[in-house]
Amino acid sequence: xxxxxxxxxxxxxxxxxxxxxxxxxxxxxxxxxxxxxVTRPLxxxxxxxxxxxxxxxxxxxxxxxxxxxxxxxxxCSKESCDPFTGDSVGHTVTWNGDASIPTSHxxxxxxxxxxxxxxxxxxSFHFTDSLEERNLNDYSPAIMPRDxxxxx
Numbered sequence: 001x002x003x004x005x006x007x008x009x010x011x012x013x014x015x016x017x018x019x020x021x022x023x024x025x026x027x028x029x030x031x032x033x034x035x036x037x038v039t040r041p042l043x044x045x046x047x048x049x050x051x052x053x054x055x056x057x058x059x060x061x062x063x064x065x066x067x068x069x070x071x072x073x074x075x076c077s078k079e080s081c082d083p084f085t086g087d088s089v090g091h092t093v094t095w096n097g098d099a100s101i102p103t104s105h106x107x108x109x110x111x112x113x114x115x116x117x118x119x120x121x122x123x124s125f126h127f128t129d130s131l132e133e134r135n136l137n138d139y140s141p142a143i144m145p146r147d148x149x150x151x152x
Contacts, residue, residue, distance in 0.1 A: 021089045022052050022124040031059065031119035041068055041110035046127025048099045049113070054087040059119030061085075063093045065101055068110040073102055078116055092128070101127075 029035025053061045060083035065076035072078075080095045092099050101111075115122055 020052070020123070023089070026054075026121040026123040027115075027117070028121040029117035029119065031056070035115075035117040035120075037115040037117070037122065039113045041112055043110060044101075044127040045103070045130040047101055047103060048127065048129045049093045049101060049125060050090050050128050051084065051093060051115075051125045052089045052123040053084060053091065053117075053120060054123075055085050055120040059085065059117075061120045061122060062116040064114040064116070066112045066114060068112075070112070073111065076101055078114070084120075089123075 027035065027037055049063060051061065051063070055061060062078050062081040062083050063076070064078040064081065065073040067073050075098070076095050082094045082097065084091050084093065113125070115125075
């Protein structure tokens with residue numbers, strides 16, 4: 001194989017680029033100011049939350065779960081969230097060591113997620129460990145209401 005060089009007046013070479021899973025785009029906050037991301041109201045049959053995120057040294061990601069009235073769903077508050085400080089495509093978020101999120105099925109149980117980033121980038125999130133009793137005709141893993149203000 002010929003070495004990279006000049007041929008016909010141009011330079012050529014061979015390279016390979018890779019992207020992390022679900023990492024084409026992300027939301028980033030600097031170390032100087034905390035970034036807050038709030039989702040639209042959603043329903044999830046999952047009881048655990050996985051994030052795809054990357055933190056710089058000293059950076060962190062925390063998550064809070066709120067109900068349809070913007071009240072914190074205990075025990076999933078920002079203060080009790082164990083901060084994520086690494087680089088992972090599948091980190092399970094925990095609150096005081098417990099990964100369980102109270103389920104949100106039924107009318108009036110929409111949930112919002114609040115992500116707090118400091119010198120970190122969030123690429124994606126999803127719920128895992130769906131309830132076995134779910135009725136797939138009524139719900140999808142994450143359903144967003146057409147009119148999120150109807151339950152307020």
